[in-house]
Amino acid sequence: xxxxxxxxxKILDAxxxxxxxxxxxxxxxxxxxxxxxxxxxxxxTSVIMETLRRLPHGVRAGVIEGDTAPVTIDADKISALGTxxxxxxxxxxxxxxxxxxxxxxxxxxLKLLNLAVIENVGNLICPASFDLGTHANIVIASIPExxxxxxxxxxxxxxxxxxxxxxxxxxxxxxxxxxxxTRGIQILNPDIKIFTxxxxxxxxxxxxxxxxxxxxxxxxxxxxx
Amino acid sequence: xxxxxxxxxKILDAxxxxxxxxxxxxxxxxxxxxxxxxxxxxxxTSVIMETLRRLPHGVRAGVIEGDTAPVTIDADKISALGTxxxxxxxxxxxxxxxxxxxxxxxxxxLKLLNLAVIENVGNLICPASFDLGTHANIVIASIPExxxxxxxxxxxxxxxxxxxxxxxxxxxxxxxxxxxxTRGIQILNPDIKIFTxxxxxxxxxxxxxxxxxxxxxxxxxxxxx
Numbered sequence: 001x002x003x004x005x006x007x008x009x010k011i012l013d014a015x016x017x018x019x020x021x022x023x024x025x026x027x028x029x030x031x032x033x034x035x036x037x038x039x040x041x042x043x044x045t046s047v048i049m050e051t052l053r054r055l056p057h058g059v060r061a062g063v064i065e066g067d068t069a070p071v072t073i074d075a076d077k078i079s080a081l082g083t084x085x086x087x088x089x090x091x092x093x094x095x096x097x098x099x100x101x102x103x104x105x106x107x108x109x110l111k112l113l114n115l116a117v118i119e120n121v122g123n124l125i126c127p128a129s130f131d132l133g134t135h136a137n138i139v140i141a142s143i144p145e146x147x148x149x150x151x152x153x154x155x156x157x158x159x160x161x162x163x164x165x166x167x168x169x170x171x172x173x174x175x176x177x178x179x180x181x182t183r184g185i186q187i188l189n190p191d192i193k194i195f196t197x198x199x200x201x202x203x204x205x206x207x208x209x210x211x212x213x214x215x216x217x218x219x220x221x222x223x224x225x
Numbered sequence: 226x227x228x229x230x231x232x233x234x235k236i237l238d239a240x241x242x243x244x245x246x247x248x249x250x251x252x253x254x255x256x257x258x259x260x261x262x263x264x265x266x267x268x269x270t271s272v273i274m275e276t277l278r279r280l281p282h283g284v285r286a287g288v289i290e291g292d293t294a295p296v297t298i299d300a301d302k303i304s305a306l307g308t309x310x311x312x313x314x315x316x317x318x319x320x321x322x323x324x325x326x327x328x329x330x331x332x333x334x335l336k337l338l339n340l341a342v343i344e345n346v347g348n349l350i351c352p353a354s355f356d357l358g359t360h361a362n363i364v365i366a367s368i369p370e371x372x373x374x375x376x377x378x379x380x381x382x383x384x385x386x387x388x389x390x391x392x393x394x395x396x397x398x399x400x401x402x403x404x405x406x407t408r409g410i411q412i413l414n415p416d417i418k419i420f421t422x423x424x425x426x427x428x429x430x431x432x433x434x435x436x437x438x439x440x441x442x443x444x445x446x447x448x449x450x
Binding site: 007039040041067068069071073074092093094121122123124125126142144145146148149151152153154155167169170173174 | 265266298318346350367369374377379394399
């Protein structure tokens with residue numbers, strides 16, 4: 001299987017180069033980029049929508065939506081909030097890569113933006129291997145997924161900057177040991193920032209928004225937009 | 226990218242051949258094999274455990290547990306019920322394939338079994354491409370994942386025999402349109418069997434157990450086990 005290993009290495013090397021170019025492009029435009037990953041149904045789109053609603057006046061975001069199928073369910077929700085959204089259909093592939101994000105960034109007017117949010121395909125395994133060229137890797141976990149996930153899917157948590165634990169409104173109805181879950185995360189990644197939130201009640205969003213705003217670079221705002 | 230496409234095709238062809246051999250081995254031993262797939266945290270292990278508890282006296286099961294990490298959390302739960310369990314660590318890979326299942330089946334004493342349950346890695350995308358050599362492909366969906374999943378992850382639902390919708394006890398707390406969800410499934414797969422269950426209350430398990438028992442082939446039971 002040497003040949004296959006060699007090809008996989010070349011693909012990952014090429015991905016790294018394009019990711020670095022994506023990051024340089026974002027930096028040049030003073031745009032902070034985030035890669036939002038999660039299992040299917042953990043609430044990526046809901047967290048992104050609540051985040052967009054809470055952005056202070058004058059902070060402009062664009063969103064790249066990764067989907068395995070040609071459906072625009074999530075992109076339509078984002079557009080309905082007045083935020084530019086680009087949909088990328090991976091044609092069945094299980095993750096976004098830096099080339100797909102490069103194409104997506106070309107469709108956003110980065111000069112006008114402060115924040116680029118990339119919603120990855122719902123998958124706790126494959127996206128972990130592909131740097132997209134963002135500034136922060138973020139996973140959204142959710143209470144119904146169960147408290148054993150850091151132990152069973154460790155790779156995705158290792159390279160993270162932020163973990164958002166969503167659906168805490170369901171804690172009364174589900175057996176979920178928060179200390180067991182967060183201990184598993186901190187063993188893998190002692191420096192990670194953890195925020196617990198509910199998109200239903202809005203609880204916990206202040207901490208996450210305050211972290212996010214602290215990362216967005218200063219930028220002369222264009223007038224007359 | 227012709228070279229990569231060619232290699233992927235060869236891998237899938239080889240997988241098909243080994244899957245066919247796995248199915249022949251199960252048939253020869255009169256063992257019914259099921260491939261249980263789902264997103265992370267939908268409740269594969271819980272549904273399997275409840276199924277094992279409800280098997281009639283004299284029906285013997287063995288379980289193959291696929292995990293991306295070298296943890297035996299799920300295999301230990303199955304063993305604690307007195308059911309033989311084999312753990313397969315995919316070393317970070319995102320799905321089981323027929324070779325891994327071949328190795329797992331070698332560790333089960335098929336002469337003594339009526340049912341082989343294979344718990345795939347938690348992933349709604351990649352496992353859809355790999356026939357394992359079982360007789361039925363089954364997905365476990367769950368209410369908290371949301372009702373748009375058939376539209377966003379269509380491939381996994383297309384080749385299914387059975388869909389088990391789990392965690393219906395959470396319906397009062399979550400916006401989930403059951404008719405929208407099942408319509409999405411039936412467009413993709415009109416002949417699918419759908420069962421709605423709760424592992425917490427046990428609701429709905431009769432229908433699933435009755436389907437499963439109707440598939441298990443008659444076999445002379447060995448005495449003195």
